[in-house]
Amino acid sequence: MINNTTCPYCGVGCGVKAEVRDRDIIAVSGDAEHPANFGRLCVKGSALHETTGAKDRLLTPRVDGQDASWDSALDSVAGRLQQIIERDGPGAVAMYLSGQLLTEDYYVANKLMKGFIGSSHVDTNSRLCMSSTVAGYKRAFGGDLMPCSYEDIDSAELMILVGSNAAWNHPILFQRMAAAKKANPALRVVVIDPRRTATSDLADLQLSLKPGSDALIFDLLLSELERRSRLDTDYIAAHTEGFDDALAAARASAPDIASVALATDLAEAELAQLIDWFCNTEKTLTLFSQGINQSSSGTDKVNAIINCHLATGRLGKPGMGPFSLTGQPNAMGGREVGGLANQLAAHMDFASEANIDRVQRFWQAPNMARQEGYKAVDLFDAIERGEIKAVWIMATNPVVSLPEADRVRRALAQCELVIVSECMAQTDTLELAHIALPATTWGEKSGTVTNSERRISRQRGLLAAPGEARNDWWAIAEVAKRLGYAAAFDYCTPAQIFREHAALSGFENQGSRGFDISGLSQISDAEYDQLQPIQWPVNATNPEGSERLFSDGKFFTPSGRARFLAITPRPPVQQPNASLPLQINTGRIRDQWHTMTRTGRAARLLQHRPEPFIEIHPLDAERFGIRDGEIAELSNELGRYVARASVCEQQRPGEVFIPMHWSRQFSGSAISGSLIASVVDPVSGQPEAKQGRAAIRALNTGWQARLLVRNSIALPTGYWTRVPLEHCTSYRLSDTGLVDNWDAWCRQYLGSAPELRLDDRHEGRYRACGLENDRLNWMLLVERDNSLPDLDWLDQQFALDNLDIELRRQLLAATAAGAQPCGAVVCSCFQVREPNIRAAIQAGATSAEQLGEQLKCGTNCGSCIPELKALITDEKCAAPATEQTTAEVENAVEY
Structure with a gap:
C-alpha cells in the first residue's frame, strides 16, 4: 500500500x-x-x-527507573506536578517543546500550560533556530508573516543567500535554485557566508565576510540605494514608516564602501558588485537561515535585510522578498499555536490585555498566564537556580543542543522533577529523566506541519505504535484530565484538535491578524484525513489558500504600514583573544539531523561523515601543529570538544567549523554546545551559536583503531565514535598512550582473548577476532596509517553463522581482496564511493552530469554535486601534463 x-x-x-x-x-x-x-x-x-521499527525504542513508561503502566506513570506526572504547583505556584512548572512535534501536540501542550496550569514557561528548541526571524518579521510587518513562496525562486533574477548552506541543509530547495539558474542564465546568485560551502558552487559572487558582520553589508546597501536614487519613494511614502531614522542609522554605521570593506574583511570590488546587482535587479530574493538567526544581534540582521526590501518595494510580488529558510519541519506550526514563551496562540501574544482576554474566553481557561515566560536559555537558568522545580521535555535533546550544554546537564541533574517524552530508548536527556514516557514518531503519529512557505501538510500515521508508545497530544490530555481539566481536553483525534486550533485563528480576527486558517475549522474527520497541502491564510476571503501576503501594501502594525528599523550593527559577543584564538562556527552537515536520534539509526547516513570533525584552515593547522586526519581538541572555559581534524581551505584563517549533531550516544566528547556561551539576542532570546571561541591542540594519539562488536560494550577512555551498522556496531578508537599488550587489552575491554590474531609490530598492525560458536563476535583492527578495511564487507561477516577458513584468513590479511579500503561514500543516495568517482574521471568523465550518467551519483537529491565537481577539479590538477599540453602552453607564452 x-x-x-x-x-x-x-x-x-x-x-x-x-x-x-x-x-x-x-x-x-x-x-x-x-x-x-x-x-x-x-x-x-x-x-x-x-x-523505523521497534529496535532501540522506548517502549514502556518508566518512573524513577522502573517500568510502569501508563496509568501509573500519568498519575505520577499529574500528582507530582500538582504537588509542586500547590507548594510553589504555577511558575515553578515548565515545558520545553520541539519543532519535531506536530501542530496538534504543540497546541494541546500550550493550552494546558498557559491556560489551565497558568505557567507561561513554555518554550521550544525553535528558539535556537528561528526566533530572531520571528522577532524581525513582527517588528517590520506586525506579525510573524513570511511573505515569500518557493515559486519565487523560479522567477527571481537575483538570489542572495545569507548565512545559509542550502545545498546541505535545504537540498531540495537548493536543487530548485540550481534549476532556476539553468533555466535563466541571467539569474545571478550571491552567497554571503564566512565559509565556502557546497552552496558556494552555485555562486556568481561569494562574500566570505568576517563572522557576524552581515548587518553592515545591508546597512551599506540601504545607504547606497538612496545615494544612487534607487529607492521606491512612492512605496516608502504610501506603505511604510520609520525610513528616515533607518537611513540615518545606515549612513552612520556604513558611510562608504571602503569602511565596510575594512570592517567585513571583504574586497571593495566584491561589495561594489553586490550593490550594483541589488540596485539594478528588481526581482531580488534574499534567503537567510541560521547564519543570520544564531547571533547576539540576529533580530537586527533580519531587519537590516527587510529594510532593503522595503526601501525598494520588493515584497508582495513574484520573485522577490526576504525569505527565511526554516530549520525544522514544524518550527512554523509551533509558532502558530504559541509554542514560544512570549506567545499565546494563533499569533497572539502577551502585548495586550485584549489578546490575553480573547484567548482566555475562547479556551474558557481558569488560570490564564498573563505575562511572557522564560525563553529557552533563561528557562534552564531558572532550573539551575531552583526557581523552576519541574520541567516536561518533549521530542528534543537540550543537554546536547543548548549552549553551555554541560551546565544544562548539571541543571537537569539537580531538578526536582524531569519528565521526558521520547521515542528512543537512549538519549543524553533521557538519562536524567525521573519519568520517561514512550512517544510515537514519524510513520506512527498523525497530524499537521507547516513548512517554510506557510504550507500546511498532513503527516500521517502509517504504522501501529510499537510497544506502549502513545501520541504526545494524548499523553498531555490525559495529564490534564488528572489535573481536573477533563472537559477542556476531551480530545479523541488530532482532527478535533486541529479544528479547535483553526477556529481560534479566526476568533475575533476580522482581518486584524495575518495568521487565519478559520476556513478549515469545520472540516470533517474524513476531510482532515485527505487534507492536501495548503498555504495559509485560509479563510472566507481566501478559501483555497496561496494568497500572496502584502501584495496590497497593507501590514498588521497599528498604522497598517510596514516599519523600517534603525539598525546599528554590533559585533559578536564571543570574541577570540590571546588564550582562545579561534572563532567557532557550528552547524549541520549533509546527511545528519539534529542530535542523530533518528538519522543515527540509518547506517548509510553515517558513511559520508562518520565522525565528528574540526574543519581548520591550513595556515592554522600549521600554526597549531594540527595534521589532517589526526585527533584534536578544542577547549575553552566552558568545556571541550574532541574530534578528527579536517584541514581545508574553505575555512577562513582564524576560524573553525564543527558539526552540531554528535551526542554522548555517538562520541565521547563532541557536543558542540559544550563550547558555546549562553549569549543571546536581547530581543529574540536566540543564542549566539555561530560565534564561539576556543583554543586548539593536537592530542598526539599513540594509536588508532577500528572496533566492531556484535553487542554493546563499556568503552575505554580516550577518543571514540560509534556508527551502528546492520549486523554490528563500529567504533573508531584512539588514545594518547601506547598499548604494550593488545591481547590483554582485548581481554580487559572485550571480555575474551582473541581466537584469531595478527600482530605485526614492524608495520604497526594488529588484527584480532573473537568468535563464539564459529560466529564473529568482535574484531579489532589497529593500523599505523589509519587505513582500514571497508565497513560494508566487515559488517557482512557478522551476519554469517560460520566463518570458513578462507574468510578467517581474509579478516587477518593485510591485503585481502574482499577487505580492501573502498574510500568515502560521496553519494549516499546511491552509495557511490570516491575511488569509483575518481576512476570515472580518469577514464574521461568531465562533468557531474557525465558522472551521473555512469554512476547515478548526483541524480537524486543532488547534494553531492558540489563534491563531484570538486573531485573533477582535483583530478584535473593532479593529472600530469601531456606533451601536447606542454607544447600548447609553450606556444601560448610570449617571449
Missing part, C-alpha cells in the same frame, strides 16, 4: 510516498504532486524507512 505523508526533517516540508507492507515501511519516495518538492527527496528523506 502506498500512502502520502510529509518528511519530518527540515523546514522544506517535502511530500513523501511511503510503501507499507506487512506492518513495515519498506520504501519511500518523493511525492510528485507535493508543491514543496515535486517528487524529489534528499538523502535523509530517502532513508526514512531505515529509521
Whole structure:
C-alpha cells in the first residue's frame, strides 16, 4: 500500500510516498504532486524507512527507573506536578517543546500550560533556530508573516543567500535554485557566508565576510540605494514608516564602501558588485537561515535585510522578498499555536490585555498566564537556580543542543522533577529523566506541519505504535484530565484538535491578524484525513489558500504600514583573544539531523561523515601543529570538544567549523554546545551559536583503531565514535598512550582473548577476532596509517553463522581482496564511493552530469554535486601534463 505523508526533517516540508507492507515501511519516495518538492527527496528523506521499527525504542513508561503502566506513570506526572504547583505556584512548572512535534501536540501542550496550569514557561528548541526571524518579521510587518513562496525562486533574477548552506541543509530547495539558474542564465546568485560551502558552487559572487558582520553589508546597501536614487519613494511614502531614522542609522554605521570593506574583511570590488546587482535587479530574493538567526544581534540582521526590501518595494510580488529558510519541519506550526514563551496562540501574544482576554474566553481557561515566560536559555537558568522545580521535555535533546550544554546537564541533574517524552530508548536527556514516557514518531503519529512557505501538510500515521508508545497530544490530555481539566481536553483525534486550533485563528480576527486558517475549522474527520497541502491564510476571503501576503501594501502594525528599523550593527559577543584564538562556527552537515536520534539509526547516513570533525584552515593547522586526519581538541572555559581534524581551505584563517549533531550516544566528547556561551539576542532570546571561541591542540594519539562488536560494550577512555551498522556496531578508537599488550587489552575491554590474531609490530598492525560458536563476535583492527578495511564487507561477516577458513584468513590479511579500503561514500543516495568517482574521471568523465550518467551519483537529491565537481577539479590538477599540453602552453607564452 502506498500512502502520502510529509518528511519530518527540515523546514522544506517535502511530500513523501511511503510503501507499507506487512506492518513495515519498506520504501519511500518523493511525492510528485507535493508543491514543496515535486517528487524529489534528499538523502535523509530517502532513508526514512531505515529509521523505523521497534529496535532501540522506548517502549514502556518508566518512573524513577522502573517500568510502569501508563496509568501509573500519568498519575505520577499529574500528582507530582500538582504537588509542586500547590507548594510553589504555577511558575515553578515548565515545558520545553520541539519543532519535531506536530501542530496538534504543540497546541494541546500550550493550552494546558498557559491556560489551565497558568505557567507561561513554555518554550521550544525553535528558539535556537528561528526566533530572531520571528522577532524581525513582527517588528517590520506586525506579525510573524513570511511573505515569500518557493515559486519565487523560479522567477527571481537575483538570489542572495545569507548565512545559509542550502545545498546541505535545504537540498531540495537548493536543487530548485540550481534549476532556476539553468533555466535563466541571467539569474545571478550571491552567497554571503564566512565559509565556502557546497552552496558556494552555485555562486556568481561569494562574500566570505568576517563572522557576524552581515548587518553592515545591508546597512551599506540601504545607504547606497538612496545615494544612487534607487529607492521606491512612492512605496516608502504610501506603505511604510520609520525610513528616515533607518537611513540615518545606515549612513552612520556604513558611510562608504571602503569602511565596510575594512570592517567585513571583504574586497571593495566584491561589495561594489553586490550593490550594483541589488540596485539594478528588481526581482531580488534574499534567503537567510541560521547564519543570520544564531547571533547576539540576529533580530537586527533580519531587519537590516527587510529594510532593503522595503526601501525598494520588493515584497508582495513574484520573485522577490526576504525569505527565511526554516530549520525544522514544524518550527512554523509551533509558532502558530504559541509554542514560544512570549506567545499565546494563533499569533497572539502577551502585548495586550485584549489578546490575553480573547484567548482566555475562547479556551474558557481558569488560570490564564498573563505575562511572557522564560525563553529557552533563561528557562534552564531558572532550573539551575531552583526557581523552576519541574520541567516536561518533549521530542528534543537540550543537554546536547543548548549552549553551555554541560551546565544544562548539571541543571537537569539537580531538578526536582524531569519528565521526558521520547521515542528512543537512549538519549543524553533521557538519562536524567525521573519519568520517561514512550512517544510515537514519524510513520506512527498523525497530524499537521507547516513548512517554510506557510504550507500546511498532513503527516500521517502509517504504522501501529510499537510497544506502549502513545501520541504526545494524548499523553498531555490525559495529564490534564488528572489535573481536573477533563472537559477542556476531551480530545479523541488530532482532527478535533486541529479544528479547535483553526477556529481560534479566526476568533475575533476580522482581518486584524495575518495568521487565519478559520476556513478549515469545520472540516470533517474524513476531510482532515485527505487534507492536501495548503498555504495559509485560509479563510472566507481566501478559501483555497496561496494568497500572496502584502501584495496590497497593507501590514498588521497599528498604522497598517510596514516599519523600517534603525539598525546599528554590533559585533559578536564571543570574541577570540590571546588564550582562545579561534572563532567557532557550528552547524549541520549533509546527511545528519539534529542530535542523530533518528538519522543515527540509518547506517548509510553515517558513511559520508562518520565522525565528528574540526574543519581548520591550513595556515592554522600549521600554526597549531594540527595534521589532517589526526585527533584534536578544542577547549575553552566552558568545556571541550574532541574530534578528527579536517584541514581545508574553505575555512577562513582564524576560524573553525564543527558539526552540531554528535551526542554522548555517538562520541565521547563532541557536543558542540559544550563550547558555546549562553549569549543571546536581547530581543529574540536566540543564542549566539555561530560565534564561539576556543583554543586548539593536537592530542598526539599513540594509536588508532577500528572496533566492531556484535553487542554493546563499556568503552575505554580516550577518543571514540560509534556508527551502528546492520549486523554490528563500529567504533573508531584512539588514545594518547601506547598499548604494550593488545591481547590483554582485548581481554580487559572485550571480555575474551582473541581466537584469531595478527600482530605485526614492524608495520604497526594488529588484527584480532573473537568468535563464539564459529560466529564473529568482535574484531579489532589497529593500523599505523589509519587505513582500514571497508565497513560494508566487515559488517557482512557478522551476519554469517560460520566463518570458513578462507574468510578467517581474509579478516587477518593485510591485503585481502574482499577487505580492501573502498574510500568515502560521496553519494549516499546511491552509495557511490570516491575511488569509483575518481576512476570515472580518469577514464574521461568531465562533468557531474557525465558522472551521473555512469554512476547515478548526483541524480537524486543532488547534494553531492558540489563534491563531484570538486573531485573533477582535483583530478584535473593532479593529472600530469601531456606533451601536447606542454607544447600548447609553450606556444601560448610570449617571449
